[in-house]
Amino acid sequence: MSTIAVTLGTDRARRLRAALTVLLAAAVAVGAPFYFAPFQVFQLTMVLLYAVALAGLNLLVGFGGQISLGHGAFFAAGAYTSAVMLDRYDTGHLATLPVAAAGCFLLGLALGVPALRLRGLYLALVTLSLAVFLPPLLKRLEPVTGGSMGLIVDKPQPPAWSGLAEDQWTYFVVLAVTAVALLLARNLLRSRVGRALRAVRDDESAAEVMGVRLSLHKTLAFAWSAMFAGVAGCLYTWVIGFVSPDSFSFVLSVTLLAGLVVGGLASLYGPLLGAAFVTYVPSVSQDLSEAAPGVVFGLLIIAVMFVAPTGLAGLPGRVPVAVARRLSDVAARRPSGVSAVLHRTPPAASAPGPESPSRPGTRASEPLTPADPETVGAPPRTEKE
Amino acid sequence: MSEPTTGRTEPGASAEPDVPEVSGTTGRTEAGASAEPDFLKVSGLHAGYGRARVLQGLDFSVARGEVCAILGPNGAGKTTTLRALSGMAGGRGSVTLDGTELLGRSPEQAARLGVAHVPEGRGTFNDLTVEENLRIGAHLRTARRWRGRAERAAVTADLERIYGHFPRLRQRSRQAAGSLSGGEQQMLAIGRALIRRPALLLLDEPSLGLAPLVTRELFEIVRAVNEEERTTVVVVEQNARLALDIAHRAHVLEAGRLVLSGPAARIREDGHIAEVYLGVPAHARKAG
Numbered sequence: 001m002s003t004i005a006v007t008l009g010t011d012r013a014r015r016l017r018a019a020l021t022v023l024l025a026a027a028v029a030v031g032a033p034f035y036f037a038p039f040q041v042f043q044l045t046m047v048l049l050y051a052v053a054l055a056g057l058n059l060l061v062g063f064g065g066q067i068s069l070g071h072g073a074f075f076a077a078g079a080y081t082s083a084v085m086l087d088r089y090d091t092g093h094l095a096t097l098p099v100a101a102a103g104c105f106l107l108g109l110a111l112g113v114p115a116l117r118l119r120g121l122y123l124a125l126v127t128l129s130l131a132v133f134l135p136p137l138l139k140r141l142e143p144v145t146g147g148s149m150g151l152i153v154d155k156p157q158p159p160a161w162s163g164l165a166e167d168q169w170t171y172f173v174v175l176a177v178t179a180v181a182l183l184l185a186r187n188l189l190r191s192r193v194g195r196a197l198r199a200v201r202d203d204e205s206a207a208e209v210m211g212v213r214l215s216l217h218k219t220l221a222f223a224w225s226a227m228f229a230g231v232a233g234c235l236y237t238w239v240i241g242f243v244s245p246d247s248f249s250f251v252l253s254v255t256l257l258a259g260l261v262v263g264g265l266a267s268l269y270g271p272l273l274g275a276a277f278v279t280y281v282p283s284v285s286q287d288l289s290e291a292a293p294g295v296v297f298g299l300l301i302i303a304v305m306f307v308a309p310t311g312l313a314g315l316p317g318r319v320p321v322a323v324a325r326r327l328s329d330v331a332a333r334r335p336s337g338v339s340a341v342l343h344r345t346p347p348a349a350s351a352p353g354p355e356s357p358s359r360p361g362t363r364a365s366e367p368l369t370p371a372d373p374e375t376v377g378a379p380p381r382t383e384k385e
Numbered sequence: 386m387s388e389p390t391t392g393r394t395e396p397g398a399s400a401e402p403d404v405p406e407v408s409g410t411t412g413r414t415e416a417g418a419s420a421e422p423d424f425l426k427v428s429g430l431h432a433g434y435g436r437a438r439v440l441q442g443l444d445f446s447v448a449r450g451e452v453c454a455i456l457g458p459n460g461a462g463k464t465t466t467l468r469a470l471s472g473m474a475g476g477r478g479s480v481t482l483d484g485t486e487l488l489g490r491s492p493e494q495a496a497r498l499g500v501a502h503v504p505e506g507r508g509t510f511n512d513l514t515v516e517e518n519l520r521i522g523a524h525l526r527t528a529r530r531w532r533g534r535a536e537r538a539a540v541t542a543d544l545e546r547i548y549g550h551f552p553r554l555r556q557r558s559r560q561a562a563g564s565l566s567g568g569e570q571q572m573l574a575i576g577r578a579l580i581r582r583p584a585l586l587l588l589d590e591p592s593l594g595l596a597p598l599v600t601r602e603l604f605e606i607v608r609a610v611n612e613e614e615r616t617t618v619v620v621v622e623q624n625a626r627l628a629l630d631i632a633h634r635a636h637v638l639e640a641g642r643l644v645l646s647g648p649a650a651r652i653r654e655d656g657h658i659a660e661v662y663l664g665v666p667a668h669a670r671k672a673g
Contacts (some may be wrong), residue, residue, distance in 0.1 A: 211496030354577030
């Protein structure tokens with residue numbers, strides 16, 4: 001973020017650019033459902049809801065420096081909260097959203113407590129166990145959850161005044177929720193809480209001596225993160241209209257984490273890219289062959305990590321740097337730069353002066369004249385005050 | 386004027402080691418004669434990590450507004466002393482700051498009581514910008530953020546104050562802390578600790594890994610801050626000469642015990658002490 005601020009210059013230019021970007025993105029987002037076919041609109045909707053889940057995971061993993069292999073479970077909890085409310089109590093769709101959000105927030109708070117004592121692999125294992133144990137539990141609770149058969153619920157219906165098709169209406173509802181969620185995540189990160197969270201990630205003990213309450217902020221990170229996953233799960237129920245335990249196997253948790261890493265950890269728009277990745281890659285590779293999705297998904301993750309270790313979101317920042325480095329490498333291969341070229345003795349008159357001791361990177365064809373001391377290197381630093 | 390005697394206790398001696406007081410003129414200013422000589426009072430402090438006992442009963446006091454240097458060889462327990470003061474290491478005994486017991490508190494609680502610890506190796510948050518780092522320092526000030534505008538204005542004023550002490554940080558306010566030079570990072574770490582006007586500033590090896598010029602600049606700033614804001618400072622330092630230059634009083638630690646205490650100026654002037662305890666050859670001590 002800071003580097004962006006520096007490269008774009010003044011605050012005003014930066015703000016203008018940001019406003020334009022947001023306007024453009026909004027125009028594209030609103031126009032898309034009128035342009036694309038229903039299935040494509042459905043896919044876009046899925047991208048949006050996955051982006052919510054990834055934004056939540058990003059709070060925890062990217063900005064909080066913790067790890068979770070169990071976010072599929074929070075996703076499932078949100079989805080089932082919504083489905084059960086719609087199925088048994090016939091509440092409206094909108095009513096399920098705050099309940100799913102609040103429920104998952106509390107669930108996250110409870111599961112954040114073990115996170116206080118565990119880190120790294122141990123935390124990954126504990127959260128993974130959550131993801132593994134949830135589907136069988138959902139199957140067991142048949143009276144409520146419908147067991148392995150799952151639950152079929154109504155999708156939100158477009159009101160008559162809108163004149164929209166069902167897929168378009170769903171898209172707009174999800175778009176609205178996603179926009180609010182992403183904005184919330186962004187503001188959260190810029191707030192005092194978000195700053196504390198990132199400080200804890202960078203150096204726990206230094207944050208603590210600043211007066212940051214570690215336990216509070218680490219647990220809160222889990223809770224916020226779970227809340228976002230729960231909201232995404234709730235949206236999932238609205239979009240698909242069907243939930244079953246097998247939709248939320250632990251593979252979902254792994255997919256979410258992979259999507260986030262591919263999209264870009266600790267980046268504000270990485271979640272959107274990651275969501276597009278996890279939505280489109282399987283469906284595109286499905287066209288290649290039946291067995292392809294897993295292979296393609298895996299290979300693409302490897303490829304992305306190789307080309308862009310900071311994720312897709314980091315790519316625009318890395319490319320100019322890489323190009324600049326390549327250029328400066330080329331320049332550095334001429335060891336003394338311009339001045340050496342200027343002072344180079346013509347090959348015919350190369351006899352006088354001892355050949356300077358070969359330094360790494362010195363080309364033999366460019367002997368340095370000994371009378372040119374400043375090109376040989378900076379004078380040694382003196383320790384004297 | 387009496388020649389200071391060494392206070393090394395015999396191995397196995399369980400009684401309080403009698404630490405020699407170096408008498409003589411006070412340090413650089415009269416701060417030692419503050420109205421509150423026991424602003425920070427450490428008595429019978431034993432501390433360590435697990436079974437390893439590092440501090441074997443320390444007694445010293447720091448007056449309000451004083452700079453106190455803790456010197457000594459590697460492994461003497463200097464860092465552990467600071468860690469015990471800021472709640473990062475547990476211990477027995479008593480440490481009171483303005484009458485409030487500090488021992489047994491968490492680092493976060495100690496911070497709330499006004500202790501600001503700049504740990505060895507700086508501990509700046511490398512992915513945060515300089516300004517964000519400073520704002521983290523003001524974390525506690527903004528705790529009740531709904532108290533409103535006035536509080537946030539106060540933080541902004543504090544930011545300005547810190548930039549006043551460290552103009553270099555202002556130039557880099559939007560840069561990630563990880564991209565700063567070592568000296569700038571140390572400035573940031575100290576600025577971050579100062580922003581909430583701590584009652585007690587703990588500096589652990591501020592010169593570590595820095596060029597001599599930068600170190601001198603840093604110590605001058607610490608001296609200025611101490612004089613302008615009357616911040617009480619405890620500084621642990623390998624570079625005894627530098628620390629003695631800005632300190633009012635100094636304590637020499639060896640193997641977890643205080644072996645010498647006195648006004649910094651006296652210790653600095655005394656060739657014998659410098660040679661025996663601080664590893665400063667007699668001929669070098671006047672070089673600064």
